[in-house]
Amino acid sequence: MSTLTITTIQTNLQWENKVANLQLLKEKIDSIEERTEIIVLPEMFSTGFTMQPQLFAEVMDGETISWMRTLATTKKAVITGSIIIKEGDHYFNRLIWMLPNGELGYYDKRHLFAYGEEDKHYTAGKKRLIASVKGWKINLQVCYDLRFPVWARQQSGAEYDILLYVANWPERRIRAWKTLLCARAIENQAYVIGVNRIGDDGNNIYHSGDSLIIDPLGEVLYHMTDVEDVFTITLEKTKLEEVRTKFPFGKDSDEFTILP
Secondary structure (H helix, E strand, O other), rough: OOOEEEEEEEOEEEOOOOHHHHHHHHHHHHHOOOOOOOOEOOOOOOOOOOOHHHHHHHHHOOOHHHHHHHHHHOOOOEEEEEEEEOOEEEEEEEEEOOOOOOOOOEEEOOOOOOOHHHHHHHOOOOOOOEEOOOOOEEEEHHHHHHOHHHHHHOOOOOOOOOEEEEEEOOHHHHHHHHHHHHHHHHHHHHEEEEEEEEEEEOOEEEEEEEEEEEEOOOEEHHHEEOOEEEEEEEEHHHHHHHHHHHHHHHHHHHOOOOOO
């Protein structure tokens, strides 16, 4: 119960090519030899960050959900990442949390990237999702959510142990990505995991990856730039508890309420 093993997959994505992306990611997942408990994929891992949801959206019993369920069962691990989902007349950038037993939870991206007109094509989520694995609590968020610290802020003491971001964050703003991931770890006294894609998207925007795993003191445990990488790490709960005990900053934090 005191450790949690996580595998991150930093990869190039084929623009709006679901078949190619699912095949590529299956090969990478199948290649994981270590015993792992959570496998993390980037944002919109089946399509890239497209603003054409009407062409690529799926329903909750669609192909990609089935693909995730099969692989999670086979690998006996949670698989997570975001895809495009349609419900009624609305499209969501939805992070799927697929359990090995085939059950799932989901989080709809709260902060839509208006600079890229995401808000014109997708509907924002309203609720956070904090998942639980082996007694570890994991706060699940998507890309642009990173810029809004209140949405990630610990409430009522140690609300979660890991803050996880899946992303398509471009290289041209990568300094903000790296800086803010470290800041979220320090201010929330939690492990932070940020999994980003690499390569050019369909708009010729380059992504350098720069996926990171950061400890509760802001120390970088893993950082990879510009190349595809499948990385497995085991996190220690004792390290987290030591930091929170030695530096009990949480008790001095401000109380707040997030309105709908």
